[in-house]
Amino acid sequence: MSLIAVVYHSGYGHTQRLAQAVADGADAQLIAIDADGNLPEGGWDTLLAAKAIILGSPTYMAGPSWQFKKFADASSKPWFSQAWKDKLFAGFTNSASINGDKQITLDYLFHLAMQHGGLWVGAGMMPANSKAATRNDVNWMGAFSGAMAQSPSDASAAEMFAGDLETGRLLGQRVAAVAARLGA
Known part of the structure; x- marks a missing residue:
């Protein structure tokens, strides 16, 4: 199986x-x-070896966290050598509000992947948008470009909606399936 890496800030x-x-x-x-915007020891090497990179950041003030942005800026080194060209990419985000401008964060992640010459894998799932839909349905947020989650500002991480977590799991599963199909 191809190495897939999920690089994220929380x-x-x-x-x-x-x-x-x-x-x-x-x-x-x-x-x-980490809280200072740095990767752990060996993190850059893992990303270099990965066939797919899934990017994740909370949405703060209509964009990714500054820690994620610091990582993105530091990725100019692999960008310069085109080290991540033709890798698969996907993305996910979470914010406290239902909308919270999460699409802007997903767009940021998409454009970062495009800067690196990557190939984007979208969510590939239908939205839960019928009258019968509940908050715990898959893709309740109706995102197509990546996975979105919403966590009330007074809720702990343990109280996240099951549908949002399943949406994330399905996004990861799709990236792995596309990687396998392409022989990545």
Whole structure:
């Protein structure tokens, strides 16, 4: 199986829990960006070896966290050598509000992948948008470009909606399936 990496920042644990769900679906290796915006030892090497990179950040003030942005800026080194060209990419985000401008964060992640010459894998799942839909349905947020989750500002990471976590798991599963299909 191809190495898939999930690189993410989480401020309060919600995005970390979503990252774990994505990683579970993709059988991927987690790489946490720390509170100072740095990768752990060996993180850059893991990303270089990965056939697919799934990017994750909370949405703060209509964009990714500054810690994720620091990582993205530091990725100019592999960009310069085109080290991530033709890798598969996907993305996910979480915020406290139902909308919370999460699409802007997913767009940021998409454009970062495009800067690297990557190939984007969208969510590939229908939205739960009928009258019968409930908050715990898969893709209740109706995202197509990646996985979105919503965690009320007064909820712990343990209280995340099951549907959001399953949406993340299914995104990871899709990335793994596309990687296998392409022989990545």
